[in-house]
Amino acid sequence: MSSSATVEIINFGDELLVGIRANAHLEYLGAELARFGLPVQRARVICDSPDEIRAAFSEAMTRSDLVIMTGGLGPTADDLTRETIAEVLGAELIHDADVEAAIKEYFRVIDRPMAAHHRRQCFVLKGGEVLPNERGTAPGLYYQTKGKTLVLLPGPTQELRPMFERELVPRLRRDGFLRDAASFVQVRTSGCGESSIEACLQDIIAAEPDLQVAFCAHYGIVDVRLSSREGHLDAADLERISRAVAEECGDHFFCFGKGSLAEVVHYELRKMGRTLAVAESCTGGMLSDAFTNISGASKTFIGGIVCYSNEVKVSQVDVPESILMQHGAVSPECAIAMAAGVAEQLGSHYGLSVTGFAGPEGGDKKNPVGTMHLGYHSPVGVWSKTVRYTGGRLDVKARAVHAALDWMRRKLLKYKAEEQGACGGLN
């Protein structure tokens, strides 16, 4: 199987079609496969009906080399994948004693009896390889027929991911689907619009006829994705081009790959041996959360205060009552007091704060809904910045968090030398 195999993902689940949940499996599988040089070309979500499963599966097996299906392997009556696939393939479902033993062992460990309906899960496609499920009851399957490869994975995230890593990746590698280098490179930028970024990259793009460039904008971040249209650019070429792109983007560039703005701030602080605390009003914990998603965050991030009420702003981060009275809680003055106050209270070198109206209620003439004031305290001074966004409450929160992180990132880069002096240096 060549590394230019076409890959299609089919996710089952009504809940993905009627807006109950986002499709995290596609995000995960897409990222993992791309990392191994196998980008997904097509994906679809279908409801749990045998007709839809039959149609989607037949079509996918016709036009794609590798078809990965997720979900529908559970013990409940709406889990119909196994039976429907067997019917389409004309393959037999046979009882697998090892699978039954594994399911029994699973229930023994969690100290519950194995219910009768789990017996359905012991049947697998004859001629396929069973992918053991170490975190649940539904086994996965790897099945090859007429030059096509079919993979069935269970729906729950905590079962799918370990099975993908431990069971599926080795088989895909064995059968020649995976390469070691990524087939695309991503350059992340923040604080500049999509078409401006494209405009400044015109010369680079024009010089590389086989270069495919895609832009993706979200919450103030613009990602530039570089890949080879016809495969004439190898990993080293893409690396070279991505460096040129990053240079052209200047201060807007913040990392290659999937790293977050919080990670960039964290690594900068870590290099300097400095710590950060945050104070949040309207973003309500989302800024703290961005840091604590980083494994090892405790080396730079010591904590945060969500001062949602005015009383908590006064009692926990020492915002002077006079500021609240004169300027209000949604003001540059309050943002600065919060940033300086939280750094002082928690004993960190840096403080970062957000206060504003996330909507849909609140806001006034001076500060309409969507207005956010950011505050920044560093060893060499304090600053404020005001931003304004449209959109729903969660969108405004997410944009404000990105804005605060990007602002701190730029300040850190600009004042780094000065601040190391002010803190007494590292050596």
Place this chain on the structure above:
Amino acid sequence: MSSSATVEIINFGDELLVGIRANAHLEYLGAELARFGLPVQRARVICDSPDEIRAAFSEAMTRSDLVIMTGGLGPTADDLTRETIAEVLGAELIHDADVEAAIKEYFRVIDRPMAAHHRRQCFVLKGGEVLPNERGTAPGLYYQTKGKTLVLLPGPTQELRPMFERELVPRLRRDGFLRDAASFVQVRTSGCGESSIEACLQDIIAAEPDLQVAFCAHYGIVDVRLSSREGHLDAADLERISRAVAEECGDHFFCFGKGSLAEVVHYELRKMGRTLAVAESCTGGMLSDAFTNISGASKTFIGGIVCYSNEVKVSQVDVPESILMQHGAVSPECAIAMAAGVAEQLGSHYGLSVTGFAGPEGGDKKNPVGTMHLGYHSPVGVWSKTVRYTGGRLDVKARAVHAALDWMRRKLLKYKAEEQGACGGLN
């Protein structure tokens, strides 16, 4: 057009296929259309290539009545939707003076010149209705041909959502696609496994031959989705059945629809006129964030402290150093001290806390990675609870947040009468 129209959504964007972003558009559009009685049957994600656009679009127009496509309408060279669709339909792209005027006005307001590449966005399919874009430059389109309806929406979330609400919904209603009642009902439960929930609903399911039931489990929550297989059950029937399902689920039931555990806790507190503060270590702001995603959260949620370091646990939430020394920061004793301390410090009636090891690093023999201790302080006492999860760092955080919210919800229901007495009641 009957209300049983088949609906298909096509999302463009390489970033959705290689794991850079989750498909939030599908989640949003699916939820909105289902709310109006028009559940989506099929969805697919394709990359920005003319061949893929052509294939997916032709197929969708053959088998679905309404096809909604998102993305690919931007000004950059990788935005190919408009041109490819026109080619497939054999339709003409014509310059629209109103669209050009709107784009010029957009740039006038944000005080930037209109760049030459935005001129492409002024071309629309001849015979279609333009959907004005009040938040950006790319207009949407509503186009009917041979009994089929095609909708083009722009990719950025902040442009797509207002256009959907203000421009698309009225047209879909005019053309008979939308009903006023939802075609499915969701019953949300927490704290009980998927197959146990199914088992306890057997009698209800058996009594309704036309009832379609789907289960969806994520992070400790199991949603039960009820719909009518053949359309014999109307909204009143689904409502009646959903009430019976909720009753059968007992304490595990927490709400109908899309509400969150945080919302249930918020509404309970609001009814009692009580307030809450939270202290978080490993969940790092995610618990606070769950509350502040609720508009009007400030009526019950006064704030939170992210005490990531031991120093902050001592200085900000008054965890006694003796507890840290004897039991450690990851212990039931510390969780209780955090819950009581944050309520005391911030002046709330209730305190809720989480401390644990989210992984992948950390953990010890007594508290392996994934161990979380929850603490709860109420007017009538303090409690702790220990939970343990497998999975990645973000999964463990999300499960711990759900566990803490569900635990507080159950405690509130159990002790409500008693606590109202202890606080002096509301009247």
